[in-house]
Amino acid sequence: MLNQAHLLWKRLMYVSALPFILTSLPSLAEDAGALYNTPYDVSLGERYFERQCSRCHGFDAKGNDETGAPDLTGRLNRASNEVGIFNVIRNGVPGTAMLPVDSDLPDTQVWQLVAYIESLRYDPNSVQLDGSADSGLALFQGKGECASCHMVRGNGGRLGPDLSRVGESTRPEDLMVAITNPHEDVDPRWWTLEITGPDGITRSGFRMGEDSFSVRIMDTDSNLWSYQKNDIRSIERIERSTMPSYDGSMSENELDDLVAYLFSLRREEN
Ligand code: HEC
Numbered sequence: 001m002l003n004q005a006h007l008l009w010k011r012l013m014y015v016s017a018l019p020f021i022l023t024s025l026p027s028l029a030e031d032a033g034a035l036y037n038t039p040y041d042v043s044l045g046e047r048y049f050e051r052q053c054s055r056c057h058g059f060d061a062k063g064n065d066e067t068g069a070p071d072l073t074g075r076l077n078r079a080s081n082e083v084g085i086f087n088v089i090r091n092g093v094p095g096t097a098m099l100p101v102d103s104d105l106p107d108t109q110v111w112q113l114v115a116y117i118e119s120l121r122y123d124p125n126s127v128q129l130d131g132s133a134d135s136g137l138a139l140f141q142g143k144g145e146c147a148s149c150h151m152v153r154g155n156g157g158r159l160g161p162d163l164s165r166v167g168e169s170t171r172p173e174d175l176m177v178a179i180t181n182p183h184e185d186v187d188p189r190w191w192t193l194e195i196t197g198p199d200g201i202t203r204s205g206f207r208m209g210e211d212s213f214s215v216r217i218m219d220t221d222s223n224l225w226s227y228q229k230n231d232i233r234s235i236e237r238i239e240r241s242t243m244p245s246y247d248g249s250m251s252e253n254e255l256d257d258l259v260a261y262l263f264s265l266r267r268e269e270n
């Protein structure tokens with residue numbers, strides 16, 4: 001009796017679990033890819049690539065005839081999307097010099113490699129944008145006051161990330177999200193701490209450094225404040241962006257112009 005019930009239970013589990021696994025696994029994997037493709041992830045992926053992959057694929061990832069490792073900057077043979085690239089890196093290509101990565105390597109790092117490879121395959125010249133980069137530049141420095149927070153090639157503020165090369169690693173649709181919905185996906189580097197010190201005064205700023213005993217923040221006037229943790233009366237972490245949303249304060253055309261300008265920001269060719 002017990003056994004029969006057990007068997008039935010197992011069968012039910014099997015029948016109900018299978019479609020769930022089949023339909024949800026690929027989308028989970030894609031979600032994971034979308035989580036680890038910020039410019040920061042791309043740069044970590046690049047660093048790892050230089051150490052572990054470049055000896056075969058070359059520093060520029062353009063392949064190497066001697067090792068037989070193919071060019072990774074164009075269309076790939078063995079993968080047509082991020083999940084496919086992930087699988088090639090994770091499992092290798094059996095019977096070739098392309099070995100699986102170390103099984104201890106966390107998925108996060110494999111996704112960062114994928115993000116780096118994806119960033120190479122992205123040909124900016126193939127992208128058609130509605131906006132004008134020149135008008136976008138004028139908005140960036142003028143009406144939008146973006147430059148008060150963002151640095152581009154050494155000019156601008158430090159209250160947001162340096163955007164000098166943001167176009168290399170960020171797609172136009174993601175740039176649009178960054179401007180219209182800045183609170184999505186805020187990197188911890190840009191979270192705000194609100195700290196009430198022993199003097200009862202509350203100050204807020206970006207978290208610049210922290211150890212077991214102390215924490216340092218930088219306020220919007222670029223003043224640094226350092227607190228001993230056991231002196232702090234209260235501390236609150238705000239995970240929203242300090243950047244305002246421009247959805248509404250800019251017209252659709254203006255938003256397109258800003259995206260076109262940001263997308264044009266890449267490494268300067270000498
Ligand atoms: C020992 C040399 C070697 C090393 C190291 C190596 N690869 Fe490869 N890789 C190859 C070869 C050879 C192939 C082609 C395999 C085949 O398809 O026949 C390949 C294929 C690939 C492909 C598929 C290309 C396509 O067109 O589909 C990807 C992606 C890739 N490698 C990424 C990486 C990454 C990322 C690393 C570092 C973690 C790495 N490789 C390290 C030799 C290497």
Ligand code: HEC
Pocket residue numbers: 039140144145146147148149150159160161163166170175178179182183185186187190241242243244246258262
């Ligand atoms: C008050 C300061 C401030 C202003 C003004 C501001 N930003 Fe930002 N911006 C930030 C901060 C902080 C972040 C990082 C947190 C986040 O992702 O929102 C950021 C993030 C971004 C990002 C994402 C960068 C990345 O590496 O992913 C883009 C793109 C951007 N801002 C563009 C703009 C544009 C265009 C304007 C003007 C229309 C603007 N910002 C105005 C502070 C500002």
